[in-house]
Amino acid sequence: MIHLPAHLDEVSSFQAVEIFQAAKALEAQGRSVIHLEFGEPDFPTPEPIHQAAVRALGEGKTRYCHSMGIPEFREVIADYHNRKYGLELSPDRILVSMGTSLLMQLLMLLLLEKGDQVVLTDPTYACYANFVRIAGGEPVFVPIREEDGFQPDPEAVRRAITPRTRAIVVCSPSNPTGVVLRPEVMRGLAALGVPVISDEIYHGLTYGGAEQSILGITDHAFVLNGFSKYFAMTGWRLGYLIFPRPLLPAVMKLHQNIMISANEFIQYAGIAAMNEAVPICEEYRREYDRRRLFLVQRLDEIGLPLQYEPSGAFYCFANASRYGSDSIALAKDILERTGVALTPGVDFGRGGEGYLRFSYANSMENIGEALDRLEDYLKSREAKRSTG
Ligand SMILES: Cc1ncc(COP(=O)(O)O)c(C=O)c1O
Known part of the structure; x- marks a missing residue:
């Protein structure tokens, strides 16, 4: 038996990585997956x-x-x-x-x-x-x-x-x-x-x-x-x-x-x-900004409006608690049903529970497609709620 220190038990694993792995498994089955779970620029190194x-x-x-x-x-x-x-x-x-x-x-x-x-x-x-x-x-x-x-x-x-x-x-x-x-x-x-x-x-x-x-x-x-x-x-x-x-x-x-x-x-x-490389990175920044404005607007339209201004990095943190208080279960269900990979808010602490993190380090086209799929998913959840 190899003894591990007790404080390692307190170290949590990264749910974004778990979602990423689940997304990869779906891709291996031939499903189309859109990755909005990772905080990694999609642009090449200049x-x-x-x-x-x-x-x-x-x-x-x-x-x-x-x-x-x-x-x-x-x-x-x-x-x-x-x-x-x-x-x-x-x-x-x-x-x-x-x-x-x-x-x-x-x-x-x-x-x-x-x-x-x-x-x-x-x-x-x-x-x-x-x-x-x-x-x-x-x-x-x-x-x-x-x-x-x-x-x-x-x-x-x-x-x-x-x-x-x-x-x-x-x-x-x-x-x-x-x-x-x-x-x-x-x-x-x-x-x-x-x-x-x-x-x-x-x-x-x-x-x-x-x-x-x-x-x-x-x-x-x-x-x-x-x-x-x-x-x-x-x-x-x-x-x-x-x-x-x-x-x-x-x-x-x-x-x-x-x-x-x-x-x-x-x-x-x-x-x-x-x-x-700053002039090239400034081009990247302008493109992130276009995506950000589009994502914020689409979140609003599909019923996940933000009540704050996400004016930096490449993330939006959307309150999805009306669709369930367990953000891991929600992110997994969204991935399974729509092929959209998002990070569960609880990954960032108990205060993030009920939220989903969207990364807009992905193309405008992919963000658009992801939000369309999510819109359909949320509509079908609403329909089930009103009939159930
Ligand atoms: C807030 C924050 N700090 C640090 C890092 C890690 O940075 P690095 O790639 O330099 O290790 C990340 C990566 O996502 C981050 O979001």
Whole structure:
């Protein structure tokens, strides 16, 4: 018998992946499936990024490199942030590694001792709570509601803070809601005196005005960011952490042990992304926006109206509780009957139960077809309800 630690029991699996696997099984039987369950850009990685990686491979950039990231890449990241947000960030506050997920884990190992707490919203990105648990910590959830625009209330967060609280996690634009946090909410959270971990991986994907970095408000914060979403680079596994300068020795020590260094040639691709690919990614953003407006309108027409503005990322979080309070059962039934794959809201916490997450990282044509199928499904549910 191999003994596994008890805290692994608390780590939940990802329902989006389970739905994806069920969808794949249907496809294998020859069924037509439309995937709106995954948070992955459907656009290709822009060509200049590709070319930079190939060039770097040709030049033999395939070795271990500086544990914090190659110096020229960290300079480029600092410049990108300084230009975009009007900051004065120095490259020695940046750690480059292989994706935001890994960096989030490293951050929890940096901050937490057994029993320490991290405040999260509910609903929130599913992996955060698991990273806290894996590091021996305890997630503490503060509900956010659609009628408040899914904006956290800093006063409610204050009430959740205890002497064991080590951080508050925010994600704006948000997964799963697509909400961009209001500046006064960010300021209110930053004023609570607890370090803020700001997951800014959806920055760049906003449709109603620029988003704000937590670093424009406070330096008592950590920023997580990566290339998966805006730059359409999910499979490249590239991200970075920005941390308060005094933590450099501790951050470096942890990363040296966990990863030695990030992939060398992929960091050259990251340089090309920030220096050359923005015009292409802006085209992608405009297309996401067209899809977003269409999806919001169609959700309204089919009886799943949103009461909030999803103005970032590529998600809408629709309340489907009139069709059942069990979102896993509902998502499975929709998949079985229509071939439309959606993520059950409960994947993002108890506060997401009754909701379905729609990703519009799919073509307009597929979104249109998916919503037509869903409309028929919901109509037949309504018809059964009125006759039954
Ligand atoms: C909010 C959020 N953070 C982080 C990630 C993971 O990012 P990465 O691909 O950099 O590991 C995701 C992926 O869906 C996400 O939605």
